Amino acid sequence: MVDWSNLLPQGTDFLMEWIAQPLMLALGLGGWVEDSFEACEWVVWGLIELTVMVCLMWPIQKLWPAERASALVGHQKHMAIRSDVIYTLIHRLGLFRLGFFVLLNEPIDTVMGSLHVQGWPTYHLEQWLPGLANSAVLTFMVYVVVLDFFNYWIHRAQHQWSFWWALHSVHHSQRVMTFWSDSRNHLLDDVVMALLGVVIAQCIGVPPSQFVLLVVLTQLSQSLQHANVRWSWGPLDWLWVSPRFHRFHHSIGAGHEFSPGVLGGHNFGVLLPWWDVLFGTANFDDRYEPTGIRQESSEKESYGEGVWQQQRLGLKRLWRALKFKT
Ligand SMILES: [Zn+2]
Ligand SMILES: [Zn+2]
Structure with missing residues (x-):
């Protein structure tokens, strides 16, 4: 009988032993073998996520579609969905995490370490709620709520500040939304978000094992x-x-x-709609409208068809926003 509880560590070991380790040794990256275990764990989780998406979400879309006829057809529709699949694979198969880890793990550790040495205060939730340490489930739920509160305000900032909207608009430019669309983001935006996520999680004391679960649940x-x-x-x-x-x-x-300096919009919550209810941005109308960006549908602005074009145009908009401060 399959022991499901051991499936994750076994999968990680298998990836490590048969793929990651030989590959890294062959590439002369022996020094990184130890660190790559963490990356393998992300890959295994990513494979689990992709399985759930394809086996569960794909049939759900077929059975209960929000829109049967999409805004794009033929080649354009194919390209729009294809770019979302590429973004998803980059993220869920650990490529983004790996790049982030290799480039930013050490600088983050150095900065956080020196802040601690200088007596920078920590805000670990267990200090505020001492009973929390007794229950892993309760701790996890509190972390979900606290991190989601930060994510709500980060998301509002993505819409409020023109330079951030220049990047976040990549996510909103999709007119054919599918379960692949979540990872469609500007990579620079992803780096900023991942950086903020790691710093906030460290400040409130999320243990690494729970951080992985939090990311998987969110994704x-x-x-x-x-x-x-x-x-x-x-x-x-x-x-x-x-x-x-x-x-x-x-x-x-x-x-x-989006209009510069003026916040518009609804439903910024990432996991919990509570913050939208609390801060007056919730909308529970039972409506399923066409998705995308007004400028795009009126063909005033192109957000690009393929991944590279979307990334390049995002940087161009960012430059424009910073230069003209629109
Ligand atoms: Zn948004
Ligand atoms: Zn979205």
């Missing part, structure tokens, strides 16, 4: 939110972000409007 939930499904949680829609709730955030002219 899976977000994939479902972007799926082309006519789903809401009915009277419990305020409890956890549903596909309907997040789709509204993506709708043209309704969910997010």
Whole structure:
């Protein structure tokens, strides 16, 4: 009988022993073998996520689509979905994590270490809620809530500040939303978000084992939110972000409007709609509008077809936003 509880460590060991280790030795990267164990764990989780997405979310989209006829057809539709698949594979197969780890792990450790030495205060949640350490489930739930609070405000900033919107608009430029669309982001935006995530998690004392689970839970939930499904949680829609709730955030002219210095838009919550309810940005209308960006649908601005074009145009918009401070 399969021992499911051992599947993850076994999968990680298998990847390490048969793929990562020989590859790294062959490339003369023997010194990194120890560190690559963590990367392998991310890859195994990524494979689990991809399996759930393809085996569960894909049939759900077929059965209960939010829109049957999409805004794009033929080659354009194919390209739009293909770029989202590429973004997803870059992220879920650990390529992004690996790059982030190799480039930024040491600088982060150095900065955080020197801050500690200088007496920089920590805000570990266990200091504030001493009973928390007794229950792993309770600790995990509190971390979900606290991190989600930060993510709500980060997401609002992505829409509020023109330089950040220049990058975040890559995510919103998708007119054919599917369960692949969550990872469609500007890579620079991803780096900033990952950096903020690691720093906040370290400041509030999230243990590494729980951090992996938090990321996996967030990613899976977000994939479902972007799926082309006519789903809401009915009277419990305020409890956890549903596909309907997040789709509204993506709708043209309704969910997010950018005008410099003025906040518009609804449903910024990443996992919990609570912050939208609390800060007056929630919208629970049972509407499934076309998604995308107004300038794009009126063909005033192109956000690019393929991944490289989307990345290049994102940097161009960022430059324009910084130069003209629009
Ligand atoms: Zn957004
Ligand atoms: Zn989204």
